Amino acid sequence: MLKIGTKDDYVPWSYRAADGSFKGMEVDIGNKIAKVLGVKTEFVKVNSANRFEFLAQGQIDLMIASASDTAERRKIVTFVHPNYYSSGYTVFLPAAVKATQWSQISGQTVCAVQGAWYNKPAQEEFGIKVLAFPGTAETEAAMTQGRCIGLLEDDNQINVRLSDPKWAGYQMPLPIQADTPWGMAVRQADQSSPFYYFVAGVISEMHRDGTLLDLEKANGIKNSAFLIRMHDALKDHID
Template identity: 80%
Template structure:
């Protein structure tokens, strides 16, 4: 009986593998078809960018971007499998096919569109500024010229901040490393998204810090797919989902659910796309 059960299981596994292979042949390079066939969409997101995407104490992914990914998977009728990416490797992971969709606080820029395809409409927005200890007296960017700010590797604003304001950027793999370096005195403050800094400043841990400088280069965030998927079923589906979440206020609700004050960008997009009663 044990041998028979083993044979039955092996045959079942072989039939399943064969069916999956046949389906992949039928789908070809159609990513949405392959996602539906496998029952899983692989979504790249960060695990250190609270409250947008981070690891909970049980090891699972949490945050606003994770909630968005789960909504997209639910609408597709598949399971969301979240894959850790970083600012430095997220575009490579997508281009190489390790993920199907990227939702990882990525600013939508012309340079990045040469590598991946950003979904429009954009789903979020931010600029950059600096988090500084209260003891630092600078109130203008020019006063930081020649000083060092810690930042995350691959952040789009690292180069503009250096070129525009003459600051030195000391880059690390993630947020935890930047914080540790600042505490060690290796930099005068953190160079980050203004959204991230605003959330930090609501935490008593950062009571001795401030963000006195102007917010620069406000840029939208985009979900991204491979370039071949931009004008293909997956790209069109995700674009429709983002537009609908702006229209029905889902993105605003997800901000609130994750302890984020409703952003000017999402309020503006909801107002533009919501149903207007005449």
């Protein structure tokens, strides 16, 4: 049994379906890894605030939870390379907010999910105030209640929102910051283990053969520049 930690509120990457099962692109990746390994999967709910703790404590074997691969985080977990995705951060704003530069929202309060790596740099660099909540649903509720002017999120998530009629009248007008790759992670003790190299090999193959691009499409996500670039770099070339 392979225990995989993933989120349950991050459509379309990892979320709960109506029947309670986990669905999404990251879930598909986890199932692919388990299938090649020849074991069954058990998905464990994590969030941005506890996902590293769950991994370090051994509650999960592998984390696939939209975690940006940063130097600070590499001190507590081991990220599997190559990375499997990428995103930057910006703010999801109502169309009524006429801002095209970050300086225009300096001093304003934005809602964000606790533990998101970009909360601190966004505050320090742009002078915004962050009101953090445990999950995405709470941030949305706070924004619609007027407790913040918008949502501080990764650009991939905002792109998905913008395709949903529910969010007509919202926009992503500010420049995207700090595009950073996402990494699945194992415990530091597994850094040089056969398990680490196995997972790395599966992800490399999924880049090479276009599986990750296919999974994006299957989950209603427009093919990202990162996955296109990785596929072109690793695919078979015929001279």
